[in-house]
Amino acid sequence: MIAVKNLEVAYGQSLVIPEMNFSASKGEILGIVGRNGMGKSTLFRSLIGMIPCRSGEISLDGKNITKAPSHKRVSKGIAFVPQGRMIFPYLSVYENLISGVQGRVRREDVEEVYTLFPVLQEMRNRKGGNLSGGQQQQLAIGRALMTKPSVLLLDEPTEGIQPSIIKDISRSLREIRDLKDLTIVVSEQVLSFVLDTCDRIMVIDKGKIVREDDREDVDAEKIKAMLAV
Numbered sequence: 455m456i457a458v459k460n461l462e463v464a465y466g467q468s469l470v471i472p473e474m475n476f477s478a479s480k481g482e483i484l485g486i487v488g489r490n491g492m493g494k495s496t497l498f499r500s501l502i503g504m505i506p507c508r509s510g511e512i513s514l515d516g517k518n519i520t521k522a523p524s525h526k527r528v529s530k531g532i533a534f535v536p537q538g539r540m541i542f543p544y545l546s547v548y549e550n551l552i553s554g555v556q557g558r559v560r561r562e563d564v565e566e567v568y569t570l571f572p573v574l575q576e577m578r579n580r581k582g583g584n585l586s587g588g589q590q591q592q593l594a595i596g597r598a599l600m601t602k603p604s605v606l607l608l609d610e611p612t613e614g615i616q617p618s619i620i621k622d623i624s625r626s627l628r629e630i631r632d633l634k635d636l637t638i639v640v641s642e643q644v645l646s647f648v649l650d651t652c653d654r655i656m657v658i659d660k661g662k663i664v665r666e667d668d669r670e671d672v673d674a675e676k677i678k679a680m681l682a683v
C-alpha cells in the first residue's frame with residue numbers, strides 16, 4: 455500500500471504538484487491519467503525519491519519513507535518502471551534483469567520473470583538495445599519485479615508501443631497483480647489501456663487530482679474530453 459499526504463513537489467520556484475492526497479491499497483491497480491506536462495512523471499519521481507518533495511508525506515505499507523533515498527525505498531518495496539523504459543542498451547537481457555538487485559540474485563526470481571515474459575528467456579543473451587519497444591517494456595517490468603516490490607510504479611508504459619502489445623502489457627499487469635497481490639500505480643495518456651487495466655482511475659491536471667472514479671463508474675467520454683482540452 456502506498457499513501458501520499460499533502461504532497462508538494464517543485465522544481466525551484468515552480469510548484470508542479472501543489473498539494474496531493476491519495477492512496478492505493480494492496481492488490482489494487484490505480485491509473486493516473488493526464489495530458490502532457492500535468493505532473494505525472496514528477497509525481498512518480500518524487501515517490502521513488504529521484505526528486506525531493508517540498509512538503510508532505512509518502513508512506514509505504516504504513517511506514518514513512520518521505521526522507522529515504524531511492525535505494526532504501528527500493529529495498530523497502532517500491533519499484534519504478536520509468537517513462538522511456540531506460541533499458542541498458544549494451545547489457546544483455548539477463549544483465550538488465552539483475553541490474554537492480556541488491557545482494558544475491560535468486561534463480562527462482564529470474565525463472566518467475568521468464569515465466570511471466572517467455573520472450574525474455576528466449577532473448578536472454580541479446581543486447582537490451584536490440585529488443586523491440588514492447589519487449590523492452592516487458593524487460594523493464596521484469597527488472598522492477600526482480601527487486602520483489604509490494605508497490606509497482608509505471609510511468610506511461612504504452613508510450614511508443616503498438617496496440618496489440620499494449621493489450622499484452624495490460625494482461626501481464628493484471629496477472630502480476632493477481633499472482634503477487636501487488637499495489638500497481640500506472641500513469642498514462644492512453645485511456646483505453648487504463649480502462650482495460652485499472653480498478654480505479656484518477657485524472658491529474660496541473661498537478662491536482664480533479665476526478666476520481668472506480669472503474670465501473672467511469673464515464674469514458676467525460677475523461678476523454680478532459681484529456682483532449
Ligand SMILES: Nc1ncnc2c1ncn2[C@@H]1O[C@H](COP(=O)(O)OP(=O)(O)OP(=O)(O)O)[C@@H](O)[C@H]1O
Pocket residue numbers: 465468470488489490491492493494495496497537
Ligand atoms: N527538471 C525539470 N525542471 C523544471 N521543470 C520541469 C522539470 N521536469 C518537468 N518540469 C515541468 O513540470 C511540469 C510537469 O512535468 P511532468 O514531466 O511531470 O509531466 P507529465 O504529466 O509526466 O508529462 P509527460 O507525459 O510529458 O511526461 C511541466 O510543466 C514540466 O515542464
